[in-house]
Amino acid sequence: xxxxxxxxxxxxxxxxxxxxxxxxxxxxxxxxxxxxxxxxxxxxxxxxxxxxxxxxxxxxxxxxxxxxxxxxxxxxxxxxxxxxxxxxxxxxxxxxxxxxxxxxxxxxxxxxxxx
Amino acid sequence: xxxxxxxxxxxxxxxxxxxxxxxxxxxxxxxxxxxxxxxxxxxxxxxxxxxxxxxxxxxxxxxxxxxxxxxxxxxxxxxxxxxxxxxxxxxxxxxxxxxxxxxxxxxxxxxxxxx
Numbered sequence: 001x002x003x004x005x006x007x008x009x010x011x012x013x014x015x016x017x018x019x020x021x022x023x024x025x026x027x028x029x030x031x032x033x034x035x036x037x038x039x040x041x042x043x044x045x046x047x048x049x050x051x052x053x054x055x056x057x058x059x060x061x062x063x064x065x066x067x068x069x070x071x072x073x074x075x076x077x078x079x080x081x082x083x084x085x086x087x088x089x090x091x092x093x094x095x096x097x098x099x100x101x102x103x104x105x106x107x108x109x110x111x112x113x114x115x
Numbered sequence: 116x117x118x119x120x121x122x123x124x125x126x127x128x129x130x131x132x133x134x135x136x137x138x139x140x141x142x143x144x145x146x147x148x149x150x151x152x153x154x155x156x157x158x159x160x161x162x163x164x165x166x167x168x169x170x171x172x173x174x175x176x177x178x179x180x181x182x183x184x185x186x187x188x189x190x191x192x193x194x195x196x197x198x199x200x201x202x203x204x205x206x207x208x209x210x211x212x213x214x215x216x217x218x219x220x221x222x223x224x225x226x227x228x229x230x
Contacts, residue, residue, distance in 0.1 A: 004158070031216075033217065033218075035218075040123070040222070040223075041222055041223075042119075042121075042203050042205075042220030042221050042222050042223050043159065043203075043218070043220050044220070045217040045218065045219075048215045048217060055215060056215040056217065059217070091158055091159070095216075102216075103149060103161050103164045104149075104161075104216075104218060105161060106151075106158035106159045106160070106161075107158050108156070108157050108158040109158050111156075
């Protein structure tokens with residue numbers, strides 16, 4: 001597709017359940033980023049991949065959060081044992097090559113609600 | 116104190132007005148400056164991307180960066196009701212050992228252009 005695609009668009013889960021969020025980046029984009037956006041706030045960085053390598057996971061809030069990009073294209077963000085504070089919009093972004101400061105292009109996000 | 120400060124608004128202006136949106140920052144290492152527009156329940160859409168200080172114009176939009184004052188601006192000329200959205204500033208520095216051009220976002224300014 002032409003843009004970054006995320007699925008599902010909406011996810012409701014009960015506290016304690018595991019969830020998996022998917023990101024399809026723009027074809028050919030080397031770099032992939034995950035951000036978390038709370039209501040009324042700007043996105044906050046979670047983690048970064050260059051191809052299949054996870055080079056920075058400094059923004060992941062706890063060890064319940066796990067991300068992977070095994071073949072260097074599609075990425076999955078997994079949250080285990082979800083808590084209410086995990087409720088947010090999770091945004092994925094990709095760029096042609098972040099190594100030279102290329103701009104990031106965002107998907108429409110997955111809106112996660114934990115009951 | 117946050118690394119990037121942005122007035123959340125809301126900012127209401129009449130159609131045709133010139134809109135000025137601003138962000139201040141504290142990290143002198145920031146070199147890349149972006150403005151994104153975000154409509155409700157959508158992902159951030161890249162409007163302007165600038166490197167270092169100076170002005171950049173694209174249609175009705177002008178971005179200004181003043182690194183000496185650590186201040187960036189986005190001007191929208193001839194504003195339209197369709198410009199009503201949240202405007203996010205974002206910045207990044209040259210990466211360290213992780214190679215991450217992660218973005219640091221402001222909280223976003225809600226703009227409403229009245230017909």
